[in-house]
Amino acid sequence: MVQSDAPQLVGTSVGKWGVGGRFRVLSDREGRHMAQDTYDYVIVGAGSAGAVLAARLTEDAD
Numbered sequence: 001m002v003q004s005d006a007p008q009l010v011g012t013s014v015g016k017w018g019v020g021g022r023f024r025v026l027s028d029r030e031g032r033h034m035a036q037d038t039y040d041y042v043i044v045g046a047g048s049a050g051a052v053l054a055a056r057l058t059e060d061a062d
Helices: 049-055
Strands: 016-019 022-027 034-038 041-044
Touching: 041 049
Parallel strands: none
Antiparallel strands: 016 041, 022 034
């Protein structure tokens, strides 16, 4: 058995969610649409911990 103190990558998929962000569509002079993304947070990871973190970040503080 080989032991290592290095952290291991666990999981098979990586997702990205923009939480609390905005998506705006801009038009250029020729009428083509250009997307502009802005995010307050980016959560990387599609597991249950990422989903919980995303849910907590989107809760209304009021």
